[in-house]
Amino acid sequence: xxxxxxxxxxxxxxxxxxxxxxxxxxxxxxxxxxxxxxxxxxxxxxxxxxxxxxxxxxxxxxxxxxxxxxxxxxxxxxxxxxxxxxxxxxxxxxxxxxxxxxxxxxxxxxxxxxxxxxxxxxxxxxxxxxxxxxxxxxxxxxxxxxxxxxxxxxxxxxxxxxxxxxxxxxxxxxxxxxxxxxxxxxxxxxxxxxxxxxxxxxxxxxxxxxxxxxxxxxxxxxxxxxxxxxxxxxxxxxxxxxxxxxxxxxxxxxxxxxxxxxxxxxxxxxxxxxxxxxxxxxxxxxxxxxxxxxxxxxxxxxxxxxxxxxxxxxxxxxxxxxx
Numbered sequence: 001x002x003x004x005x006x007x008x009x010x011x012x013x014x015x016x017x018x019x020x021x022x023x024x025x026x027x028x029x030x031x032x033x034x035x036x037x038x039x040x041x042x043x044x045x046x047x048x049x050x051x052x053x054x055x056x057x058x059x060x061x062x063x064x065x066x067x068x069x070x071x072x073x074x075x076x077x078x079x080x081x082x083x084x085x086x087x088x089x090x091x092x093x094x095x096x097x098x099x100x101x102x103x104x105x106x107x108x109x110x111x112x113x114x115x116x117x118x119x120x121x122x123x124x125x126x127x128x129x130x131x132x133x134x135x136x137x138x139x140x141x142x143x144x145x146x147x148x149x150x151x152x153x154x155x156x157x158x159x160x161x162x163x164x165x166x167x168x169x170x171x172x173x174x175x176x177x178x179x180x181x182x183x184x185x186x187x188x189x190x191x192x193x194x195x196x197x198x199x200x201x202x203x204x205x206x207x208x209x210x211x212x213x214x215x216x217x218x219x220x221x222x223x224x225x226x227x228x229x230x231x232x233x234x235x236x237x238x239x240x241x242x243x244x245x246x247x248x249x250x251x252x253x254x255x256x257x258x259x260x261x262x263x264x265x266x267x268x269x270x271x272x273x274x275x276x277x278x279x280x281x282x283x284x285x286x287x288x289x290x291x292x293x294x295x296x297x298x299x300x301x302x303x304x305x306x307x308x309x310x311x312x313x314x315x316x317x318x319x320x321x322x323x
Contacts, residue, residue, distance in 0.1 A: 003237035145189035
């Protein structure tokens, strides 16, 4: 199993409610959902958001997997406010220069702020596109669905290659960040993406996905359990990489190493009672002398002695040619 397969397996257990205990006394997802709908209704009444058209209920055929009894299937827009970022046009944009994030800043491991670009934003733009701590950013194109959470109070904006998702009801954004990574691994995000050669996760497709909603306290427990296991996955990845590297080098490096140990007499145990190399050598020389006397073998010219080496174990001479 590769490290990514192991991580996918853990994330799948998490989003199916099999990684943390269920506690009925903490309430249900239905109660959390109703709380969110009351919050949204108040914002609609205040004119801060628009009333949305209801989407159809989930059918049995649409259920991606089983979830615990106290959970609920929801569409993303039922529990968040979201939107794509600012469309940038150097010829038309006005205002003050502000930093903004695009898809190249967003990774599963977090947000990279080393190469942040700047563009002109008006006052209205800055109010509309300013990020808040806890916002979930989702790549609309490129590696569609790749997500990270903005964890800073610093001033930062985002452009239209990113969906900005802001949760109602004190929902834990990290639960859905991990859920999206799991959906990516399962291929669910790609199923909802539009386009043949270049994929895009348009807003309607993002909203069309069915997502599990656990009770709030359980979301926190699931996230805590995932983050407890992540260091073990990292350690597994390092060990797995070393093993992969070892396996790649084994046919050449290991073969050379084994042969070297063999010819140095380090591969099998030494047994003095079996005799010595010197005794075997003298036996061979006696056999050769017998063949020379009978005319079956010609006498050879002696070769020079083997020079001494630095190693005491190899400085011994084993004799000259055929004496």
